[in-house]
Amino acid sequence: MDPHLLRTYVTVARLASFSGAARELGYTQSAVSQHIAALEADLGLPLLARRPVAPTPAGERLLEHAGALLLRIDAARADLDRFAAAPRATLTVAASALALHPRVLAALPATGVTLRALDRDRVPGAVATGEADAGLVDGVAAPSDPLRLPDVAPFAATRVAEEPLAVVLPAGHPLAGRRGLRLTDLVDARWLDAPAAGIALDRLRAVHGGPAGRGFRAALRYEGSDPRALLALSAAGHGLALLPLPVAEGVPGAVTVPLVAPRLVHRTELLLPAAPAGQAEPGGRLGEFTRRLRG
Amino acid sequence: MDPHLLRTYVTVARLASFSGAARELGYTQSAVSQHIAALEADLGLPLLARRPVAPTPAGERLLEHAGALLLRIDAARADLDRFAAAPRATLTVAASALALHPRVLAALPATGVTLRALDRDRVPGAVATGEADAGLVDGVAAPSDPLRLPDVAPFAATRVAEEPLAVVLPAGHPLAGRRGLRLTDLVDARWLDAPAAGIALDRLRAVHGGPAGRGFRAALRYEGSDPRALLALSAAGHGLALLPLPVAEGVPGAVTVPLVAPRLVHRTELLLPAAPAGQAEPGGRLGEFTRRLRG
DNA sequence: CTCCGGCCATCAGGAGAACTGATGCCCGTC
DNA sequence: GACGGGCATCAGTTCTCCTGATGGCCGGAG
Incomplete structure (x- = not known):
């Protein structure tokens, strides 16, 4: 489990190519091939299918571990470096x-x-x-x-900072008149799926605590990070959104209803x-x- | 940041001895000395004071990282091994x-x-x-x-499982008559400190959210893991304890009052x-x- | 005070690991 | 069926890493 081997492994998996990884890492293709062979021998498992190059199930699993591991190594090194380095000007x-x-x-x-x-x-x-x-x-x-x-x-x-959460609904939505909403009321609704900008659906499912994979179906998926885009999408009827109350309020065409249960905050x-x-x-x-x- | 070097480093730090670590790891003392020197050169920082052998501040910091890192490496290896190994009988x-x-x-x-x-x-x-x-x-x-x-x-x-939490007080305690208690009421009380058996005091301080290091002073410290011992200690007036309600109830000499704020569960x-x-x-x-x- | 013993640092040498470059083989493509 | 790209394998070399020996330092005992 040499970090060097792990580093080549994740590079090969990312590029789906031995020779590409060799170029990127400054090795020869031969060395990369030997690295992967050493890892597979060490773990006693095939990690990559060749032609085309793609991780096996075990390889997928190793990718999760390797990513976290390499990040932690970099973190440790950076943290120790802070001991020696002078504070930066910017x-x-x-x-x-x-x-x-x-x-x-x-x-x-x-x-x-x-x-x-x-x-x-x-x-x-x-x-x-x-x-x-x-x-x-x-x-x-x-x-x-x-x-x-x-x-x-x-x-x-x-x-x-801490703010209450609010559900954003299009103005004509049947629940738009409520004073407060419970997450339970909204399990069967269609939600905007916006991992970067707002609240990811799998997080909602986890908080709600119901059976895994059920409820909170995705309508449109938004991959940007602008909460105002989410508000506009919600107002246009593309799905519900959960946002901090101060961010969600006062958008034309959308109604903002505080979330009252479970007790969660942003x-x-x-x-x-x-x-x-x-x-x-x-x-x-x-x-x-x-x-x-x-x- | 070779894991081998980290392993020798934590061993040296634990034993406070180069030659002791060498014996434990199956190296010569010379190799251990070179390992430490390599680490210190790599990071550009002294990690250990010699005679007596003890970690420097930077070394203390490295110990935290190294422990987590080595654990994660073992975890990755064990996880991948599960792919190959047959399910165990026991x-x-x-x-x-x-x-x-x-x-x-x-x-x-x-x-x-x-x-x-x-x-x-x-x-x-x-x-x-x-x-x-x-x-x-x-x-x-x-x-x-x-x-x-x-x-x-x-x-x-x-x-x-999930149960409400309760504060355990000796029968004669001024707050023993309450129907419910808030954590805020108990900041200035004396608490049993029992990291293994009950709820650690630093956790209480973190939940309470006040200034770090203040409040929830420790009375007696209990290093075992038996919650009944905690109850007996609390009944004898050695400090308050926070335990799951079903565990805490019905102990002679002690009074159990549910915790009502903040809303926490066991x-x-x-x-x-x-x-x-x-x-x-x-x-x-x-x-x-x-x-x-x-x- | 001095000698001795334990302990860490350093050095030179040798075993082994790791990388390179060349070559072979397989598969997909034209 | 020939070609080409790409991975595997092999031999050789380089460099890493460990050992064993030696030296210096400090503390304790006499």
């Missing part, structure tokens, strides 16, 4: 689309900041590997529970590489930013 | 102390089962590395939220190595167990 913040809360915008220093918009699930990785100095992630959780984030490295997460969290016990507060622009966010 | 279940819910006990097959009691945070690792075929973990969470578990490998977690979850998409349900004793647990 602050890079990775943020998911709905995490740009007014409080965040107000706290950002006026100069020397790079703001990088990423998909929700890529923000922790960016902070862990040092691509960003801090992260802002949003998500849905119970009021007193932290967001569920992949733990690629030790993080310190602090709450930045929360934005600040993600920092966890300081070792007894470490000083961060200085420079990062310190400025975090103090203004908290204070 | 079923091993890892469980934390409070996860032995009556429903669980009823679902266990009559023969061929090994039940291994572990600390709460070691159960996921045991399932991931294949030491156990399934895990049962308990913990505190919001009613509709899954337990927070370290993701050393892809898991499938399903809810097994949940037991079944932990299985995540089946690859489209994989058949587990067979044999494991299939029998999971079906009875769910059905």
